[in-house]
Structures are given as structure tokens and as C-alpha cells.
Amino acid sequence: MSDVVEGFRSFPVRLPAGVTYWTVVDGGLEPVAAADEFLINARLGRDLAESTTRAYATSIALYLRWCARIGMGWPQATVRLGRFVHWLQHDAGGGENLVVLDRPVRGARRVNCVLSAVREFIRFAVSTGLAEPTALEPLYDLVPDWDLPLELRGEGQARWRSRARHRLREAESLVDAASPEEILGLLRVCRNARDRFIIVAMWRMGLRRGELTGIRREDVHFVADASRLGCGIAGAHLHVRRRENVNGAAAKSRRHRPIPADWLVVQAYDRFMAERDVCRPAQGCDFLLVNLFRAPLGAPMRPQALNELLEALSRRAELERGIHPHMARHAFGSGVVAAGATLDEFKELMGHASFTSGEPYLHPDPRRLRAAVEGVPLPREIPGEVDW
Template structure:
């Protein structure tokens, strides 16, 4: 945009902007402050428009055949070198996309179609092809409201049941192995920011040098937070980094992370000299030198460290975040302390992140006295 702000859009085969999709994505970007969604939504809409065009359907008429679109999504690989593979599903064919990805594409398609109806670009009948009218009686009791009345809602007609994915935390041994596998100070700092501070990869990539305060007293810098800390801020970043938290927050740093910062600053000065980008994490070993790392580069680095460390699974940034929260709870941290460590505003938000050590859970059960007076394993009652 002329203002310097960015968003993702959709082009047709002639490399012309698709007007209704562009309007909807700009509506998402500027109307809802959801810039991080425009990339995923633009990709989903592009797939829908590619399918409708290749099958001779207009994009508004194609809404009635979303079931066929779902089959196409499941078995048609992404195009390579501009060539879309021919769909030839058969017995034993390997899916090109999983249930979660297909559902995300359908969310984007429904959003586009609903927006088009609201703007008069598509007939109102399209809504009946993508939604069914449902009432609150099929919702859990806690979601039905206190007055007991029935309210109506739109429920998507097309969706797939997604397999349950196990939620797990990174173990201390895995994080130590990844840290040890790091070949430079920058990579080791990234492991600590993920597995000891609890930052998401978008937050790690979006850090600026001015966000980091390593002195015991940073009031001269305008920071009243006691001790070393890093300020996590939501801002526009040229490298696509984005903080999921809507509010700014401060994460405390322990002596291990402070030491890692010192080593990284020394390494950066040795490689690049003075000056350069205000972004904290930049390219030190490949071109373009000094340019900020992207969130994708952070994820790829963690994957390489897992392979280099010989781990039997991929440990991502979110697993490191769960490890930070779980370790804080296992060490006796109160719920409000864990909430502050994660940078969250509600105690309910930390539930998916706190996975207690099984030994602590077993010890808690064993501390409960037996109602029958049977002595416990240590002779207690």
C-alpha cells in the first residue's frame, strides 16, 4: 500500500487482482486488525478460484458444489512451476492435504462468499449453500445461556472431522539437546527464547534490540520492570513476524538467557560490525547479511536442530512454550504467575499450556489420605 502497510491478495491467471477477493482481504486487514490471517485466507481463496475456473464454474455458482471442491482439495497437489496436476484419485491414493488444512481453506471460502453476498457481488441464495440454520439446542448446556431461551445460528454445511492431535511439551532433555546442537550463539539464543522464555516463533522473529533490557535497573531506558527483561510488542514487521498477543507484555530473563544474549551480541558485532538493523535476530551466516530472520526461518532452524540432536520427534516453538509454563507450575508457580510468564490476560488461557510433570501428579494423588485408614506408601494416612 502507499502507506507502507501490507496485506496479501489474489491474482488471476492474467496476473490481475481479483476485485472481490482483494476487497475482502483489505477488509480483514484494516477492518479487523488481522493482518496475519490475510496470507492464509488469500491462499485458500486462490485454491477455490483455481478449482472453479478449471471446472468451468463461476465462483458464485461453485458454492453449491463445495463437496466436490473438498475432494479436489484432498487429492490434488499444489501446482509446480505453474502447472496444476490432473486429479486422478483412486484406491489407495495418498491425500495431498489433511482434514485440518481443508477445513482452514473452507473457512476462507465461506468468508469470501459471505462478504460477497453482503456487498451484492453474489446472490443471497449462496448463504443457503454454505450454511444451515441451526438452533442452540444442540449446544452443550454451558453454551446455551442462562435464560434457557432458544437462539438461532448459522452452522457450516461442509467440514471434516479433524483427528485429535496430542498436546505435548518439550522435555528438558530435548531442549538441552537442541541447545547443544546449536553451532553458534544466535541459534542457541533462539532455543532459550523458545524453551526458557516461552515466546512464539513470530514473537521471537519480531524482537528488536531496543526491546531487550539486560541491566538490573532499566529505569533510565524508561522501563520500570525489575531485572533483565524483554518487551514483547505487537507491531508491523517487514519480515512478516507477528505477535499473537493483542497486548504488549514483559517477559523476565534469567541468568542463562542474559548470558546467551551477551554471547550473541559479541558474535553479531564480530560478523557485522556496528550499526545495522534494529531487529534482534538477523542473518549472520548467509545472504542477505544483517537482514531480519523470518518466523519461517525460526521454525526451519528448530527443525534442523532436532535432526542434528538426534531427537525422534520434531520439537516446535509451541512445545517450548508449553515447557516454560509447565516448568513454572512444577516449580511451585501460582496460576497468576504462570499467566504472567505466558503474557496472557486470563487464567483460563493457560490451560492448554500447563502440562504437569507426571511425577508431580502421582505425588499429588499419593498425598491424599485413604478414607479406609490404609497406610500410604510412606506410612501416612
């Protein structure tokens, strides 16, 4: 039975139609049937991004590896999921026995992501008859709905809902935004127009790295009259569309959205295109961001290349901390709010599915908080005597 073979790992599969998804294979490189069915359904049936199926496959492979080590089948091992949590936290890998380190090898957030993928997998297996319903019982508790917002609760008596039983408490962390000084520091040490355009595009348009590396030249409408391009949107802008991309880039949202560009973005783009046009291999590539200075020339840049670029620029600029792409996106989100954008404008520009998705992106300056408090008007007269 392949489900109890040591050495499970994630593996990419490219379908004849050109779609790539990630599955789980055992030590003999045979796909695990139940996991494969779940992952291909997630990719094709739910239209999840390739990167999402990769994260799911990696998490399920960890679970199957642990099941093999304790000698239980994956449907039955859910009764010991608490031990799986401990294994995720402390197993250093590479050995048959548990290697306990002085600190966890996986943080609470990473462990919770693995558990979420495992629960999704088990739920799918039960719903499709690949596992008995009893496999679900150890995963959830029934709790009253009093802690839910009023609009999500029923009227009258409390109703019951299922809640994941195994979940670590994550430390509250707010991803910091890159400061204007840090962004300018990166721009000063850029050695070419392409790198400057990348920094400016993330800083002034809030693009995710997967969105930016997936932009095609046809998506860029940096012209005064876009109607000539068959587009009814006025002003310089570009379109973010979800596609299948050979470089692994993917827009997070399925919904297409246009993003306005200011004069700084357009200026950086013009200088980048002048540099790009000199590279002959790049002229035949429809991707906007391509390799101009390393092989393979003209090939689309990978999303991870943006992380590598910002890490190198941070070191070159001698910044106190490394800047990564999402910090530039956070800087854009904070700037939009500080400029007075409404919630619906902020949500649309950031490409969020809900208003609550934007909470981690809000980084109000302490001076603005003080100004907001001091801006609350005092009454002209305080009736009666107040003992201050």
C-alpha cells in the first residue's frame, strides 16, 4: 500500500492542456491516489492557483510521512493529530526518530497552514467516499456561535457550529511597511532601469510579486487615450489578469482589475522599455519583466527573482533590515489610506476579496493618530463645575 511508504514528497504534474498542478508521490514516485484526486480537483474544479496546490501537496506529504512513521493509515491517524502537531513543531527531519531541538523548527503559523491543508484533504476524502466519516470526528469540536458577529448568528437560542480542534495560537504580527527612506535607498543603488521600474511599480501600484511577473505587454496601457487599444478606461493604467504562466506567476484573485498608474510609474516604464528593446531575445517575449542581464536572456522573470533582487538591493544600500516585495505593497496600502482613500477604493486597488483582508496593511503613522485625537472638538462650555 503506497500510503504507508516512507519518503512522501510533493511533485509537479503538467497536464496536456498546459495546466500545472502539484501532487504527492511516495518513495517509489507513485502518486498517492487520494491526495492526487484532491489536488487535481483543487486545481481544476476550484480553479486554485498552482502555488496553492504546491503548498497543499507539501503539507499533505508531511502528514503522510508522519502517518508512515507511526504505522497508521492516514484516515485512522486523525485521532492522533495532536501528536502530529508536536511532530511538526520539533522534528528536524532526515531521521527515523524525533529530533527535539531547543526551539521549534516550524512556527505556529506554518503549523496551522499544514493543519488547514490536512483538514481540507480529509474533508474531501470523506465527501467523495475515499475515507470513512469517522475520520472527520477527531478534527472538529462543536461550539456555540455566541462569538460570531451578530449578522452571522441565528435568532433566538445559540446554534452550534464546528470549529477546528487543533490550532496553535499565533503571535500577533503586523507586517511592516517599507518606509519612503528605505524605498529611496533601494532606488539609489539600482544599476539598471528594469530594477528601478520593479521597485516603483510595487511601491506606487501595490502589485503582488505574482501579479507583476505575470503582466504581459498587452496589459500595459500607459497612453493618454486607451480607446485606441480597445479599452474604455481613461488615463494610464495596467490590467491584472489571472493566467497560466510558464514562470509560475499568478494573480491571487480570479477577478480582473485595472490599476491606475501615476507619472512616476510611467516614467520608470518608459526608461525600462528603452533598455528592454536593446535585448534582442526579449523582443519576442510577451511578458513585461524578462531576464536582461543573465541567461536565459529574454525569458520571463520568476516571482522568486523579485525577492532575490530586493534582498541584494537591501544589502547594497546597507539598510538595517532586508526589504521584501510585500513590504513595498504594504507601503502602497498605507499611502493610499493616508491620502484619504475610502474603504471601497482601498479594497479595489489592493485586489482584496473583503474589507477585512486589508487590516494587516494599515500602518497609521503615530503622528496621524495624535492628530486624529487632537482633532476631536471640545465642547465650547463645560456645564457645571468639574474637579480636574
